[in-house]
Amino acid sequence: MANDVIQFLEDQHLEKPIVIGHSMGGKVAMNMALLHAPLDRVIVVDMAPVKVKLSSDFARYVVNMKEIQLANVKKQSDADAIMMKAVPELGVRQFLLTNLKRNASGDGYSFRIPLETLGGSLEKLGQFDFVAGQDRYDGKALFIKGNRSGYVKDKEEKLIKEFFPQARIEGLDTGHWVHAQKPEEFLQLVTDFAVEE
Structure with missing residues (x-):
């Protein structure tokens, strides 16, 4: 799926876009970044760079x-x-x-x-095939997690930094549907990150 989105960006002549993805879309965004797609920055919502069994x-x-x-x-x-x-x-x-x-x-x-x-x-959606310490994205990255979700555990924050050394990790008091449960706070985090130098 990441390759499909990368191809779409190329077909549309979009240069250095900001890519945002929630859940499965977050996996796509991480995959794109780790495949070295020409991104300006990446935003991952309530997903960690790990294999997971979906709820x-x-x-x-x-x-x-x-x-x-x-x-x-x-x-x-x-x-x-x-x-x-x-x-x-x-x-x-x-x-x-x-x-x-x-x-x-x-x-x-x-x-x-x-x-x-x-x-x-659904079974395949939890896969993540990259290796920490070997694969990394050195661009700007924002990870927004739902503090009550369980998809990004505290112990996985170190792993996020291994794959995405410049990652900033923010948590909101939500479950998995961060953008639906706290839309104003979510939008503020995304907007601030998108315009920062």
Whole structure:
């Protein structure tokens, strides 16, 4: 996936972009940096440079999104009502439902992401194939973790610095969905980092 994004940047003639990724996107951002893509800086949200077993929450989200799609909901509020059973936290539901789009026919909603592909790839999403001390990115990096998430443990901060020596690590009082649970604080961290010299 990182190679696909690198190719997209090249195709679009984007020079030295700032790349940001959350969770699986954070893995993509780290991979891009460690593959030496020409980045200005990288922002990784609630993911560490380690192999992880993804929480069962992700599989539950995909199953629930498939249920919504099969229900052929006519209103977003109907999708929210179905999702509420599996995802009680409003901010997480709202974030997941941003992937919902009106069908081309206009008579209902479906998800814009390939749920079958995503569901079938969850096992692979936790992989990380780089070696500390051997692979590194010397550019600017910001890691934003959810202090209540568990995806970036305190002991992994040293490992982050081995891969990303210039990394700054910030924590917000959130679970895994940092940007959905503390959007203002998250945006401030990202904006400040993006404009700093």
